[in-house]
Amino acid sequence: xxxxxxKEEVCIGCRLCEIHCIFEHSGHQTLVKAFSNRENLPEAAxxxxxxxxxSFALQCRHCEDAPCLAACIGGAMTRDPQTGAVKHDExxxxxxxxxIMVCPFGAIRTNSETGKVGSKCDLCAGKDTPxxxxxxxxxxxxxx
Amino acid sequence: MPExxxxxxxxxxxTAAIAAVEAIRSVDPTGxxxxxxxxxxxxxxxxxxxxxLAGKIPEEKLYLRPRxxxxxxxxxxxxxxxxxxxxxxxxxxxxxxxxxLGYGKLLxxxxxxxxxxxxxxxxxxxxxTFTRHDDMCRVREFIQQKKVTQxxxxxxxxxxxxxxxxxxxLKLETTIVELMDRVLAQALDETxxxxxxxxxxxHGVRVITGSGVTAIGGTDGVVQSVTLDSGSRLPAQLVIMxxxxxxxxxxxxxxxxxxxxGVVVNDNMQTNDPDIFAAGDVAEAFDPLLGECRPIAIWPxxxxxxxxxxxxxxxQPEEYGGNIPMNSIQVCGxxxxxxxxxxxxxxAETLEYRSPDGKSYRRMFIVDNRIVGAVFxxxxxxxxxxxxxxxxxxxxSSFKAKLMQRDLGLLSLPKHYRKHIVSGPGIEV
Numbered sequence: 001x002x003x004x005x006x007k008e009e010v011c012i013g014c015r016l017c018e019i020h021c022i023f024e025h026s027g028h029q030t031l032v033k034a035f036s037n038r039e040n041l042p043e044a045a046x047x048x049x050x051x052x053x054x055s056f057a058l059q060c061r062h063c064e065d066a067p068c069l070a071a072c073i074g075g076a077m078t079r080d081p082q083t084g085a086v087k088h089d090e091x092x093x094x095x096x097x098x099x100i101m102v103c104p105f106g107a108i109r110t111n112s113e114t115g116k117v118g119s120k121c122d123l124c125a126g127k128d129t130p131x132x133x134x135x136x137x138x139x140x141x142x143x144x
Numbered sequence: 145m146p147e148x149x150x151x152x153x154x155x156x157x158x159t160a161a162i163a164a165v166e167a168i169r170s171v172d173p174t175g176x177x178x179x180x181x182x183x184x185x186x187x188x189x190x191x192x193x194x195x196x197l198a199g200k201i202p203e204e205k206l207y208l209r210p211r212x213x214x215x216x217x218x219x220x221x222x223x224x225x226x227x228x229x230x231x232x233x234x235x236x237x238x239x240x241x242x243x244x245l246g247y248g249k250l251l252x253x254x255x256x257x258x259x260x261x262x263x264x265x266x267x268x269x270x271x272x273t274f275t276r277h278d279d280m281c282r283v284r285e286f287i288q289q290k291k292v293t294q295x296x297x298x299x300x301x302x303x304x305x306x307x308x309x310x311x312x313x314l315k316l317e318t319t320i321v322e323l324m325d326r327v328l329a330q331a332l333d334e335t336x337x338x339x340x341x342x343x344x345x346x347h348g349v350r351v352i353t354g355s356g357v358t359a360i361g362g363t364d365g366v367v368q369s370v371t372l373d374s375g376s377r378l379p380a381q382l383v384i385m386x387x388x389x390x391x392x393x394x395x396x397x398x399x400x401x402x403x404x405x406g407v408v409v410n411d412n413m414q415t416n417d418p419d420i421f422a423a424g425d426v427a428e429a430f431d432p433l434l435g436e437c438r439p440i441a442i443w444p445x446x447x448x449x450x451x452x453x454x455x456x457x458x459x460q461p462e463e464y465g466g467n468i469p470m471n472s473i474q475v476c477g478x479x480x481x482x483x484x485x486x487x488x489x490x491x492a493e494t495l496e497y498r499s500p501d502g503k504s505y506r507r508m509f510i511v512d513n514r515i516v517g518a519v520f521x522x523x524x525x526x527x528x529x530x531x532x533x534x535x536x537x538x539x540x541s542s543f544k545a546k547l548m549q550r551d552l553g554l555l556s557l558p559k560h561y562r563k564h565i566v567s568g569p570g571i572e573v
Contacts, residue, residue, distance in 0.1 A: 047553075050555070054555060056555070058554060067444065067528075070443075070451070071447070071472075073159075073192065074189055074208075075209060091205075094192060094201060095474065096472055097472045097524055100472070100525065101470055101472040101481045101528055102470070102528050103528035104531065104532025104535075105528070106525070106526035106528055110479070110525055
């Protein structure tokens with residue numbers, strides 16, 4: 001399957017990937033509308049990690065051998081049989097945090113408002129190119 | 145003659161069983177496959193039955209897979225009928241109904257049975273164990289019919305805590321009685337246990353530790369009280385026994401398979417009979433931290449064992465890499481996670497952090513520059529990064545100072561480890 005790869009050598013830490021991830025999942029038509037009313041904005045599923053000159057963007061890796069699939073006690077983490085993506089069903093999630101316990105990337109986070117897993121990358125389901133990749137100005141994110 | 149003969153037969157219907165079904169079907173889409181469960185339900189999540197009792201989730205959300213899951217994978221199901229005997233030579237399983245099913249490869253994924261301590265009064269009406277869907281239904285009905293107001297839970301482990309949380313949500317006056325000096329003693333260290341106890345108490349649950357139960361009392365066959373070894377008596381119309389679960393090994397034992405505390409298996413999850421496999425809470429799995437096999441009743445391990453067993457049953461060699469003990473337990477809204485050892489082994493270096501507001505706590509044990517155990521309470525985000533370091537036995541000496549930091553990320557880790565964990569197919573950073 002196609003996955004998102006980050007190149008820490010060329011990431012400039014601009015965080016546009018985070019902005020466009022939020023916008024893509026906000027349901028708004030324009031970037032300005034999404035961010036002019038900051039209420040009800042989803043959290044970014046991609047996070048830029050930064051330490052001095054080094055940075056890279058990280059989101060769910062959609063691992064081939066995904067430990068979160070084995071750990072989920074609610075059947076909320078599933079593998080999409082068509083795309084191979086690891087999907088999270090917020091309806092089924094009970095917030096047991098077993099996925100957080102086993103994800104070696106720390107790519108899954110709690111959402112304190114819903115008490116469930118928040119902001120899990122869905123590879124922008126249905127899009128040819130995920131928003132974070134499409135809007136990375138320095139091609140530090142690639143989808144291949 | 146067996147009623148029907150299957151290439152693959154699975155006894156049990158929880159996460160190890162479905163992982164095996166999915167693994168078998170990934171290798172062999174057409175081989176005949178059947179699953180036998182003594183419970184009548186579609187595959188559900190046993191850890192979630194307390195959530196249903198509390199009314200936190202609807203019954204429909206208990207199910208781990210869609211209703212047509214087995215049908216879609218062409219699996220015959222025999223639900224609500226127990227397997228009573230394994231005839232190894234004939235390669236047959238006898239069911240309670242008297243019918244027999246033949247098998248090519250058999251998987252025992254029969255889980256565990258709650259331990260029933262031999263207490264006087266344990267047979268009274270109103271005394272239950274709480275591990276299955278039908279337990280939950282019986283308790284729910286009993287609470288309504290008998291207008292229960294006071295409940296005692298014997299045992300302050302994971303099941304006892306989650307039942308207490310549900311009872312508190314139902315506004316029952318609830319007391320946990322725990323023999324050890326703290327709750328969740330298998331899953332948390334002293335500080336973590338104390339924080340869990342406080343969370344329970346803040347939700348109205350009374351917690352009595354360091355106290356045994358000597359008898360359950362009642363009149364006319366109905367429970368009325370619980371007597372502690374101190375002599376004091378707690379009034380209760382409902383008692384839950386939650387002192388632990390042991391592997392369900394009777395079938396394996398009677399069939400002459402090698403059984404220790406659980407069913408003994410090799411790295412392929414295969415028993416001493418090459419055509420019989422075991423996975424999940426019934427089996428003994430390898431614990432790489434202790435370097436020995438023992439039953440570790442944890443969910444992710446059960447799933448991975450089921451997957452390993454399924455692949456091997458279908459002819460694709462696969463080894464189970466072992467699993468370290470780990471638990472993620474929400475205690476009345478307080479997240480807790482522990483991975484590996486929960487008390488420091490001799491000579492261990494201990495790192496500890498408490499947030500200024502007292503709501504978060506983390507502690508790690510380091511031996512020979514490797515983390516061998518970690519406890520997280522409150523803020524548990526990114527705990528999995530530590531799990532990865534434990535699992536891979538990574539030398540943490542060059543970034544030890546960062547381990548306790550809130551913003552611990554992959555970037556905090558040495559580049560060689562980043563490259564190492566991301567070197568598998570499809571997980572490159």
